[in-house]
Amino acid sequence: MKPDLQNAVKVCVKYHKGQFRKHPVQGICLPYAFHPLEVTKIVWSWGIGNPVTLCASTNHDIIEDTDCPIEILRKEIGDEATDIVLELTFLPGDVSKEERGRLKHIYMLSIVNASIDAFVIKYADRFINSFDRSEEHTSELQSR
Numbered sequence: 001m002k003p004d005l006q007n008a009v010k011v012c013v014k015y016h017k018g019q020f021r022k023h024p025v026q027g028i029c030l031p032y033a034f035h036p037l038e039v040t041k042i043v044w045s046w047g048i049g050n051p052v053t054l055c056a057s058t059n060h061d062i063i064e065d066t067d068c069p070i071e072i073l074r075k076e077i078g079d080e081a082t083d084i085v086l087e088l089t090f091l092p093g094d095v096s097k098e099e100r101g102r103l104k105h106i107y108m109l110s111i112v113n114a115s116i117d118a119f120v121i122k123y124a125d126r127f128i129n130s131f132d133r134s135e136e137h138t139s140e141l142q143s144r
Contacts, residue, residue, distance in 0.1 A: 001078045008055035011076045012036050015066035035128065036060055042124040056084035057121045063089040087118040088125075 012033050019032035040057040048054075055077040062068045063085060074082045092103040111122045 003051040003055040003078045003081045005051060005054050007076045008058040012058050015062055015068040038128050039124045052080045053117045055081040059085050060088045060121050064091055084117045087114045088122060
Protein backbone atom coordinates (compact mmCIF):
# COMPACT_ATOMS: atom_id res chain seq x y z
CA MET A 1 0.00 0.00 0.00
CA LYS A 2 1.25 3.47 -0.88
CA PRO A 3 1.13 5.73 2.19
CA ASP A 4 -1.40 8.55 1.84
CA LEU A 5 -0.89 11.67 3.93
CA GLN A 6 -4.60 12.54 3.79
CA ASN A 7 -5.43 9.16 5.36
CA ALA A 8 -2.73 9.74 7.97
CA VAL A 9 -4.24 13.11 8.91
CA LYS A 10 -7.76 11.64 9.09
CA VAL A 11 -6.57 8.87 11.42
CA CYS A 12 -4.66 11.36 13.56
CA VAL A 13 -7.64 13.69 13.97
CA LYS A 14 -10.10 10.84 14.55
CA TYR A 15 -8.15 9.08 17.28
CA HIS A 16 -6.88 12.23 19.04
CA LYS A 17 -10.39 13.74 19.12
CA GLY A 18 -11.13 15.18 22.56
CA GLN A 19 -7.46 15.30 23.58
CA PHE A 20 -5.67 18.58 24.28
CA ARG A 21 -2.04 19.62 24.70
CA LYS A 22 -0.88 19.65 28.34
CA HIS A 23 0.91 22.97 28.11
CA PRO A 24 -1.17 26.04 27.27
CA VAL A 25 0.19 28.58 24.82
CA GLN A 26 -1.04 32.08 25.59
CA GLY A 27 -3.55 30.52 27.98
CA ILE A 28 -5.04 28.12 25.43
CA CYS A 29 -4.64 24.35 25.33
CA LEU A 30 -4.82 23.44 21.65
CA PRO A 31 -6.37 20.20 20.41
CA TYR A 32 -3.71 17.49 20.57
CA ALA A 33 -3.90 16.80 16.82
CA PHE A 34 -2.12 20.12 16.25
CA HIS A 35 1.04 18.61 17.76
CA PRO A 36 1.61 15.71 15.34
CA LEU A 37 0.72 18.01 12.45
CA GLU A 38 3.34 20.50 13.66
CA VAL A 39 5.88 17.69 13.87
CA THR A 40 5.00 16.69 10.30
CA LYS A 41 5.40 20.29 9.13
CA ILE A 42 8.84 20.48 10.74
CA VAL A 43 9.94 17.17 9.17
CA TRP A 44 8.70 18.41 5.79
CA SER A 45 10.43 21.79 6.24
CA TRP A 46 13.72 19.92 6.75
CA GLY A 47 13.33 18.59 3.20
CA ILE A 48 12.02 15.15 4.08
CA GLY A 49 8.98 14.85 1.89
CA ASN A 50 8.60 11.14 1.40
CA PRO A 51 5.08 9.90 2.20
CA VAL A 52 6.23 7.12 4.53
CA THR A 53 8.05 9.49 6.89
CA LEU A 54 5.31 12.12 6.73
CA CYS A 55 2.58 9.56 7.50
CA ALA A 56 4.62 8.20 10.41
CA SER A 57 5.29 11.68 11.81
CA THR A 58 1.58 12.53 11.61
CA ASN A 59 0.82 9.52 13.80
CA HIS A 60 4.00 9.27 15.87
CA ASP A 61 2.12 9.31 19.24
CA ILE A 62 -1.04 7.48 18.24
CA ILE A 63 -0.26 4.04 19.70
CA GLU A 64 0.83 5.32 23.10
CA ASP A 65 -1.81 8.06 23.42
CA THR A 66 -4.97 6.59 21.88
CA ASP A 67 -6.85 3.33 21.45
CA CYS A 68 -6.05 3.12 17.72
CA PRO A 69 -5.40 -0.54 16.90
CA ILE A 70 -2.12 -1.25 15.12
CA GLU A 71 -4.09 -3.14 12.45
CA ILE A 72 -6.08 0.00 11.61
CA LEU A 73 -2.92 2.05 11.44
CA ARG A 74 -1.33 -0.50 9.09
CA LYS A 75 -4.43 -0.38 6.88
CA GLU A 76 -4.55 3.41 6.76
CA ILE A 77 -0.87 4.42 6.51
CA GLY A 78 0.86 1.19 5.47
CA ASP A 79 3.26 -1.25 7.08
CA GLU A 80 6.44 0.78 6.63
CA ALA A 81 5.03 3.95 8.22
CA THR A 82 3.41 1.91 11.02
CA ASP A 83 6.73 0.20 11.75
CA ILE A 84 8.31 3.64 12.22
CA VAL A 85 5.47 4.63 14.56
CA LEU A 86 6.13 1.47 16.58
CA GLU A 87 9.83 2.42 16.85
CA LEU A 88 8.68 5.71 18.38
CA THR A 89 6.19 4.17 20.79
CA PHE A 90 6.97 4.19 24.51
CA LEU A 91 4.74 1.87 26.56
CA PRO A 92 6.30 1.26 29.96
CA GLY A 93 3.26 -0.50 31.45
CA ASP A 94 2.04 -0.09 34.99
CA VAL A 95 5.19 1.03 36.81
CA SER A 96 6.10 3.58 39.46
CA LYS A 97 6.86 7.18 38.50
CA GLU A 98 10.54 6.58 39.23
CA GLU A 99 10.65 3.43 37.11
CA ARG A 100 8.79 5.20 34.30
CA GLY A 101 11.42 7.94 34.37
CA ARG A 102 14.22 5.40 34.24
CA LEU A 103 12.59 3.53 31.34
CA LYS A 104 11.90 6.78 29.47
CA HIS A 105 15.59 7.69 29.81
CA ILE A 106 16.61 4.32 28.33
CA TYR A 107 14.03 4.74 25.55
CA MET A 108 15.34 8.22 24.67
CA LEU A 109 18.92 6.95 24.54
CA SER A 110 17.83 4.09 22.27
CA ILE A 111 16.44 6.48 19.64
CA VAL A 112 19.96 7.04 18.29
CA ASN A 113 19.92 3.39 17.21
CA ALA A 114 16.49 3.63 15.55
CA SER A 115 15.90 4.09 11.84
CA ILE A 116 16.82 7.48 10.42
CA ASP A 117 13.10 8.19 9.91
CA ALA A 118 12.31 7.50 13.58
CA PHE A 119 15.30 9.56 14.70
CA VAL A 120 14.29 12.58 12.60
CA ILE A 121 10.66 12.39 13.77
CA LYS A 122 11.69 12.13 17.42
CA TYR A 123 14.05 15.09 16.99
CA ALA A 124 11.21 17.15 15.46
CA ASP A 125 8.89 16.01 18.28
CA ARG A 126 11.35 17.14 20.96
CA PHE A 127 11.91 20.42 19.12
CA ILE A 128 8.17 21.18 19.08
CA ASN A 129 7.79 20.08 22.72
CA SER A 130 10.60 22.38 23.83
CA PHE A 131 9.13 25.25 21.83
CA ASP A 132 5.69 24.68 23.39
CA ARG A 133 7.19 24.74 26.87
CA SER A 134 9.18 27.90 26.17
CA GLU A 135 5.96 29.56 24.94
CA GLU A 136 4.24 28.46 28.15
CA HIS A 137 6.99 30.02 30.27
CA THR A 138 6.96 33.22 28.18
CA SER A 139 3.19 33.48 28.68
CA GLU A 140 3.66 33.03 32.45
CA LEU A 141 6.27 35.79 32.56
CA GLN A 142 4.14 38.15 30.49
CA SER A 143 1.14 37.66 32.78
CA ARG A 144 3.10 38.71 35.89
